[in-house]
Amino acid sequence: MILSILAATPIVGALVLAVLPRGSATGGQMRPKVVALAVSLATLVLSLAVLAQYEPGDGGYQMTEQHTWIAAFGAHYAVGVNGIAITLVLLTTILVPIVVLASFDDRLPDPKGTHAYFAWMLAVEGLALGAFMSMDVFLFYVLFEATLIPLYFLIGSFGGPRRSYAAVKFLIYNLVGGLLMLAAIVGLYVVSSRQGDASYLLSDLKNLDMGQTTERLLFLGFMAAFAIKAPLWPLHTWLPDAAKESTPGTSVLMVSVVDKIGTFGMITWCLNLFPEAADWASPVIIALAVVSIVYGALLAIGQDDIRRLIAFTSVSHFGFIILGIFAFTSTSMAGSTLYMFNHGLSTAALFLVTGIMVSRRGSARISDFGGVQRIAPIMSGVLLLAGLSSLSLPGLAPFVSEFLVLAGTFTVSIPAAAVATLGIVLAALYILIMYQRTMTGPLAPGAEGVTELRPREIAALTPAIMLIIGLGFFPQPVLTAINPAVDAVVTHLGKTDPTPRTPTPIDVPSEQEGGH
Amino acid sequence: MSISTLAAATDLPPIPAADIEYSLIAPLLIVVGAAIVGVLVEAFWPRSSRFAAQAVLACGAIVAALADTVWVYTDLDRVEASLTARGQVAAEGALSIDGPGVFGWGILLVFGLLSMLLFAERRLEGGLSAFTGRAADAPGSPAEADAVQRRLEHSEIFPLALFALVGMMLFATANDLLTMFVALEVLSLPLYILCGLARRRRLLSQEAALKYFLLGAFSSVFFLYGIALAYGYSGSFELSAIDTAVTNRTDSETLLLASIALMAVGLLFKIGAAPFHTWTPDVYQGAPTPVTAFMAAGTKAAAFLALLRVFYVGFGGAQWDWRPTIVAIAIVTMFLGAVVSISQTDVKRMLAYSSIAHAGFLLVGFVGVYAGVAGSDRVTSVSSILFYLAVYGLSSIGAFAIVTLVRDSGGETTHLSKWAGLGRTSPLLAGSFAVFMLSFAGIPLTGGFIGKWGVFSAAYSGGFWWLVVIGVLISALAAYFYVRVIVLMFFTDPVGDGPTVAVPSPLTTVVIVVAVVGTVALGIIPGPVLDLAQHAGAFVR
8 A cells, every 4th residue: 555655646746736826927936846845755755664664585576555457458556566676666766856856946948837847757756656666567568658748748848949859759769669568568468368367467477378489579579668768779869869958857857767667677577577588589688788888888978968978878877787687697687776776876966967067057068168176166076976976986886786787797798798898998988088078177268157056956966975875885785675586586587696616616505696 | 801811811921010129229219309300490499599409409319318328238138149249139130239339329429419519619609600600602602791790500400410420320230231321321411511511611611521422422332332242142131141141152252252342442431441531631621620520530430330240240251351451451541641640730631640540540450350259358359449439539529629729810720830839828728639649649548548459459369460560660650740749739839929729618618628538537447438348249140
């Protein structure tokens, strides 16, 4: 019951915002912001209550709730959380208040749209939470696709000059993937109803016998949607445009929260429903993931627009996440799940701090900045910290996850891991070059307006920075929750972790290595 | 001397009185009765209050028929055959009052009621209806000016629409081909007239009516020729007898195929499938918008039920002969509807091409020919199409209702560029239109998504998984132009003086609200309607 309340709270909040009376031109604009912040904080509190009830040692779904929804389709309203889901639920509930607080001063094309802006944000939160918690493919699909509507309006109504182009590109790209997944969903229904009563429950579909060809085709349908969403090279081209034209808050919701549904879906749905097909496709997906890592990093180096740069770094990071998932070792998969959390935090910090820079300078071109450190030391410090976390500096959270992904991948494919390691080197380049050009040196003409962070902005960014540092030193609590769930997936795949080869044979119990 | 002895004496066979199940066909009788009373009202009721009287009569009759339809549906006998079905053949084999047919009556009556409310709207034209004052006047003539001066109105539109409605209902339940042909004509003739009655842009409207009449008459003849050949093949007009003949392959293959092809032409014309779709954009654009709404929802639903009945019941035994062709037609129809609508600049034409694309999606479910298996409640072709028709009709009527409200000094402004920025000035209206667009595009949480899911699953069950993949890809293409309208309304700045959004009377408001609520509700809790469609079972032959 608590999970339903958790997902419903932001949706109800969005509806309240939508009907909230429009105040006067000046005074009335504060109310929707405060209401949105209050709702997102309430959601955070609820998610912490969920966390308090959660038993980290258990790999299965907890706090489950199940009702028949559409009997004719075999669709259920079934929600629950396992270690992977709760990690992403927390990521969402932590990020949304940060985003809402940081978006208070966003200059919207139409100031009358403030209500709608924050209402759509809360709608994204509610739908994403539902998608992370659903245990029924149909419910998952509906929520997954429904997130497109609020994001579409967020990009199209409140973004930059070419926002409507970016919004349409975003929607059509994602819709193509989503509709291919729809074909696969329909296929699952037919296959499952041939073997008795149709059901979309994860628990029923897990052991469905569907024949090799069907399984592979259905897998491809699911994978198409998730690979576009995540995004995996060469299906990533919508992301840089969408990130460039969005407000920083929208970018965070899109990249840090909604795109995670893609990688989350790969683990929860692709691997659980189609284990053999996933195994069959893994060499190709690993290759594409490695290409994503290197390609995203190389293009990030070449960008002059800060927002496009961050978008390409995300393509690179999503490459790591997908690589870890399809390496099929518990180490790499746990690393990937942790990476989703960490990448969400570090990208959010990056998008928000650069968003503040961009709005003060009135330009997103790196070449228009320079020497900002002199006039805004705290801002440059935050940018440096967020940047360093993005390049996985040891001591910051993403390092742990990237290390786990690479360590797990090495045991499976040394070439893939070796090439992927290049991504780390390139990451240092794109972040440090960006930092150097914007922050160091003499103050660039025109950049005088980039003033120091205000207390409210600092308040918004602090939680993200604290978490990045904290989890860098002590990631174990999160891993404790993730590991059992990931082990269950790996076991379902029929994979066992390769025994570490050591120069002198040691008597190693086979299930020992799980952490880092 | 008694009659029997007389008969025996003159050696004449006894002629039994036709056995009509009046209670079963009462909804038909109510509507046709009201239409005839409407004609009398036209003759005898004082002109000052005639329009209102006709509107009340039409709406009242439809509500009564709807209530009776519900009663008939709950009372249908269950037929235990290999497949679940309910209902019976009635009126000496002329009608088949079965689950799908009565479900069809239900949705047709709902569409009819909503359309009548739009017909009766008079606030938008300054106290006059959207129909011309005196249809006989030449456009632009002094007589027309006189009619406008005297504030004349045609109140015959209500009986005409009721006749069309009864034709649609008959078409959906006709069990023999002659009844079906009569129904086709009863449904078409009033619509031809209604199309030509627009108050504004009368030349366009009359052109539309003439086009619709000529092409419609042409397709009716094809249909009639097909009936003749089917009779030649099987020796009967009854679908069940034709089915027996087809299953046993009693006569030449050529005769059968020619009959199937000719009847398909007639039916595909009515549903607006390519390559028989060319009338759709012109007629949808030219007809008065309330009539367009009525046609888009009603004709499509009735024609699809007839198509299902003829091909599943009559020609079911020859499905391997007609399925490949229909697959091709479905692909062409979806593709053409989706691609051509991208280049449209007129809202009504765009909705017309969208209706063509939807005919294609419906055909995808139709070619699945998935009838279900005993003991499983898997979604069948028939139930998925019934659900799709319900959602599509509701959203269409809502969308056309909104078209009537966006106006400038020359009447409705249907040019898309004029709709720019509508989301800023009238967020509620534009938001409602966006809901319909999202439903047409098949985005989850709208009824359109569930409908698409249904027809695709029927096609998949029927073995056409590749057609489903083609269908979803074309859906993405189609989504582009629906989304384009949203972009225009919400993300584009208004150009010059935007159109004004007229404040309608409660009639139109009710229609829009019902359509929006229905579209969303069918997306979130489709269970009840879906179960009803599923419960309708197979056709009774």
